[in-house]
Structures are given as C-alpha cells and as structure tokens.
Amino acid sequence: MFDQFWTHLLLPVLYILAIVVPLILAVAMFVYWERKVIGWMHVRMGPNKIGPLGMLQAFADVVKLLIKEVILPTNSSKFLYYLAPMLALVPAFAAWAVVPFGEKMVLANVNAGVLYLLAMTSLGVYGIILAGWASNSRYALLGAMRSAAQVISYELAMGMSVVCVLVLTGSLNLTDIVHAQAGNKGFFDWYWLPLLPVFIIYFISGVAETNRAPFDVAEGESEIVAGFHVEYSGSAFAIFFLAEYASMILVSFLAAIFFMGGWLSPLQGWITADAPRWINWIWTGGFIWLFIKAFLFSFLFLWFRASFPRYRYDQIMRLGWKVFIPITIVWVFVAGLMKYYGWVTIGTGA
Amino acid sequence: MNPQLIQLIMFYAFGAVAVGAALAVITLRNSVHAVLSLVLTFFSVACIWLLAEAEFLAIALIVVYVGAVMVLFLFVVMMLDIKMEQVREGFARYLPVGIIVALVMLAEMIGMIGVRAMGLHVMGEDPAAAAGLSNTAWLGHALYTQFLLPFEIAAIILTVGIVAAVALTLRHRGGVRHQSAAEQVAVDPRTRMRIVKMASETMPTETVPPVAPSQETSP
Numbered sequence: 001m002f003d004q005f006w007t008h009l010l011l012p013v014l015y016i017l018a019i020v021v022p023l024i025l026a027v028a029m030f031v032y033w034e035r036k037v038i039g040w041m042h043v044r045m046g047p048n049k050i051g052p053l054g055m056l057q058a059f060a061d062v063v064k065l066l067i068k069e070v071i072l073p074t075n076s077s078k079f080l081y082y083l084a085p086m087l088a089l090v091p092a093f094a095a096w097a098v099v100p101f102g103e104k105m106v107l108a109n110v111n112a113g114v115l116y117l118l119a120m121t122s123l124g125v126y127g128i129i130l131a132g133w134a135s136n137s138r139y140a141l142l143g144a145m146r147s148a149a150q151v152i153s154y155e156l157a158m159g160m161s162v163v164c165v166l167v168l169t170g171s172l173n174l175t176d177i178v179h180a181q182a183g184n185k186g187f188f189d190w191y192w193l194p195l196l197p198v199f200i201i202y203f204i205s206g207v208a209e210t211n212r213a214p215f216d217v218a219e220g221e222s223e224i225v226a227g228f229h230v231e232y233s234g235s236a237f238a239i240f241f242l243a244e245y246a247s248m249i250l251v252s253f254l255a256a257i258f259f260m261g262g263w264l265s266p267l268q269g270w271i272t273a274d275a276p277r278w279i280n281w282i283w284t285g286g287f288i289w290l291f292i293k294a295f296l297f298s299f300l301f302l303w304f305r306a307s308f309p310r311y312r313y314d315q316i317m318r319l320g321w322k323v324f325i326p327i328t329i330v331w332v333f334v335a336g337l338m339k340y341y342g343w344v345t346i347g348t349g350a
Numbered sequence: 351m352n353p354q355l356i357q358l359i360m361f362y363a364f365g366a367v368a369v370g371a372a373l374a375v376i377t378l379r380n381s382v383h384a385v386l387s388l389v390l391t392f393f394s395v396a397c398i399w400l401l402a403e404a405e406f407l408a409i410a411l412i413v414v415y416v417g418a419v420m421v422l423f424l425f426v427v428m429m430l431d432i433k434m435e436q437v438r439e440g441f442a443r444y445l446p447v448g449i450i451v452a453l454v455m456l457a458e459m460i461g462m463i464g465v466r467a468m469g470l471h472v473m474g475e476d477p478a479a480a481a482g483l484s485n486t487a488w489l490g491h492a493l494y495t496q497f498l499l500p501f502e503i504a505a506i507i508l509t510v511g512i513v514a515a516v517a518l519t520l521r522h523r524g525g526v527r528h529q530s531a532a533e534q535v536a537v538d539p540r541t542r543m544r545i546v547k548m549a550s551e552t553m554p555t556e557t558v559p560p561v562a563p564s565q566e567t568s569p
Binding site: 114 | 368380382383386389405406409410412416417418421422424425428484486487529531532534535
C-alpha cells in the first residue's frame, strides 16, 4: 500500500517540487539579474543595497508584494478577477512537465510533448484576457486585447517553426528532438544551422509571445499604464509577474532544446578523452550545458529590452503575419527537402 | 486501489465536470461566464479523451478550440456586450425545435450505446494498438499515407475558406488616410536625409579673454 502511495503520488509530487521551487527561485534571481544588467547598460548601479551586491532585492520585493492588500476594483467581476492570475500561472508552470533537463531528467517523457507544450502556451492567454476584462478598466481591457491578438498571431509563427524541427526529427518527443541533434560535428550538428531563419523567428516569436520588450505593447507604460494587470496589486500582481518570467525562462529553455541541442555539448564528437564524471560533461554533455544555453537566451531578453524601442502595434501584427509566417511556411518545405535528400542527418549514426 | 478503478473514478469526475459546465453554458446569465464554461467543457472532454488514450485528439482539441477558437469567442462576446435578456426572449418560440433536436440526439446516443453494449465493434479494433504505435504516430502515418488525398482536399477547402473570408471582409475605402507599415519599413534614409560633408572649422588662434564681470551685470 505504502509502496504504491510512494511511487504514484508522493514521488511525482516531489519531482514537481524539484522543478517548481528552483523555477521560482530562478525567477527571483532573473528579476534581480534583469535590473542589474539593464542598470549596467544604462550606466547605473542597479539594485545594490539589500544583501550582498543587492542579491536579496527580489526577495525583499516579493515580501513587500505579499504583505500588500489586493485591491478589488468596483464593479469588477470578483471571481474572474481572482481566477485570472492563476490561469496565467498554471500553464506557465505546467509546461515544464515535459521539458527534458538531461538524459532521463524529465518529469513526463510523453510522445506528444511538443503538442502538450503548444497546448499549454496557448492557454496562458486566458489569464491575460480575463484579467483585462474582469478589472472593469479601459486600460486593462485595451492591454488584454492587444496582448491576446499578439499572442495568438505569434503562436502561429512559433508553431510553424517548431514544425520545421518536427519535420527533421520525425518525433514530437522533446528527448528525441535532443537526441536527433547528437552527432560528431560539434555544435554544427544542431538544428540552428539547417533551420537558421526559423531559429531566429522562433526566438523573436518567443519574445513577442511573452509580451516582452520590444513587443510589450500589452503593457506599454506610456500609453496604457501597465496594460492588463494595471488594476492588480499585491500578491495577485506578483503572480502575473511570476508567470511572465517563468514563461520567459521556458522560452529560453525551449529555444535551447529545439535549436541548440538541449543538454548536448557544443564539443560533442571533437573530444573523446576519458575523464572523471565531473569533468567529462564538458564534451559528453550534461544538464549544465542546457542551463548555460538557457541562461544566454534569457540574457537576450534583457538585452533586447535595454536596446530596442517599442514596436508599434500594427508593425507587430505585420511582422508576425506578413513576414514570419510566410518565411516559416517556406522553411517547412525546405526542411522537408533537406530531410528527403538526406542533407541533414539525425543522431549519432551519422 | 487498482489503476482501472482510479481511471473509472476519473472518468466520472471529468464527465460530471463536463456535463455541469455544459449546463452552465446555457444557464449562466453573464455571457462571458458562459463562454468560460464552454472552455471548461472542452477541457474536461479533452481529459476524457486522454483517458481513452486518444492523446493527439485531446491535445489538438485544447490547441485548436480552447487555445484559439474560444479566445476569439471571448473577444467577440467581450466586445459585443450582449444583453442576455433579449437573447432569452425567444426561448418559448424555439423550444419545440430544441426539443426535437434533443430527442434526435438522445435517440442517436441510445443507438450508439446499444450497439456498443451488444459487443459489436462497428469501427473495428483500435488500429493504433494493432500496429503497435502510439496514437499520435499512427494518426500521422494514416493521414499521410492512406488518407493523403482526403487530407489534402480538406486542406484546400480550408484554404479556400480562409481566402473567401478575407476577400469578403477586406474593403479598400477610397479617401482614407492610413499608415502602411510596409512602406514605412522600406524607407531608405537617403531619401529622407542629406548628409553634408564639410571641413571642420578651426578655433581662432587668439584665445578670447575672459569676460569681465562688470560687463555681465545688467544695468
């Protein structure tokens, strides 16, 4: 009895906690890192008062947010107003179930993993749209409308670029996708090379999908204050914040998995030395590589934010529908040709 | 607690949620709440399909209906601000038609359950299990080999539908000034701006003596 209880209930819960708790900590540190990086780019200090080098700033902010009152606007839809932050957070966390961190380091190694990811990321828009509607505020509704239209548009470009990966891999399983990028030509075996335009489109769509600068018209401060979460305060706002940053980190991890070989080493196949385990991950690959890649991608989010002015709304729509989607559709065809003529080889067998 | 029992309990739980949410769709006064109940219905049905190991259909239902179609529904409902009282006025008028539709559906369902209860496999064995593939993989194989022509025809019909919808709604009104993002992006700086090259001016060799404070003060 206890055995079953352990393997079917307690162990999965522990696995889930082992992903979610570091994720929340990562979000906190990511916020700190963002403020620090943008500070440096603006020739400022960034947060530097709380804790060593200001590292505890994010935790201080979280404590502050949690002890603030959650204000309910008059004439707002109370149930939906409280439901919306959760609807934003749950898909952002649930998507992590299929993310493989390393060989066999995955919570759910499902065959329809990519589909599951698409399903979860498409659910996140409900939190935004409901937050905007339930707030009973014009700014919030405008932000929600912009955001929802943008997320739906860029989901298509994102989905089509993932289709290119699927064409080359022939599997919807994320672990298989990483395995297919193994080889002995180092980082030239990864999909970024044959799918270069699609790789760039995927990441830019990811930035747009998470409503980050320069695509952050959903919360354009100068126009609609803070967009869909303008009425939210305290812990409810913190949950939106958490969801946004968790999905940013998710997009970074997925870009690394789909196009940058996941946990594979960029030196794969070039070094075949025997070394102790703590050192040979450098060429045989390990979860540390995935984290390094994801860190670099998440750094790009911050770099974009500090570098680019905000896109205008109609330009965002044009970019998504008239530029990205046609390119990805063409590249699906190109990927099919590459697969058919065997220009791209899959796995270590090459 | 054998897995089958858990599966049965989960089936009834999801089924109860689906039926409850479906009832809420037609009883709730607030149309946004009704749309959200419809979302919940789709979600519960997707869970039931997952239990039936039709994971591709289940996830496709969530991606297509919950993720895209219902969001647009929500858009429309939020924008239109429908007064439900007016919609409800025709209830008595449409009731006979509704009852007929409900009766036909009931008869069909009973017929289907009856066929299943007699142990007849109308659709045959589960082909995915027979081929030893996962549901998704088998669907892919079947769609792109056995059913390629119908699949392509469906794609063409959908494309025609999209083109028709765009053609019906796309209106070019004359005399309207609007921005063209394509033109704006294609702007060449050379047509907008002239860079003048000129020799740098040198400072006068004699340094200007500092202005005396007496001149600075105004009278």
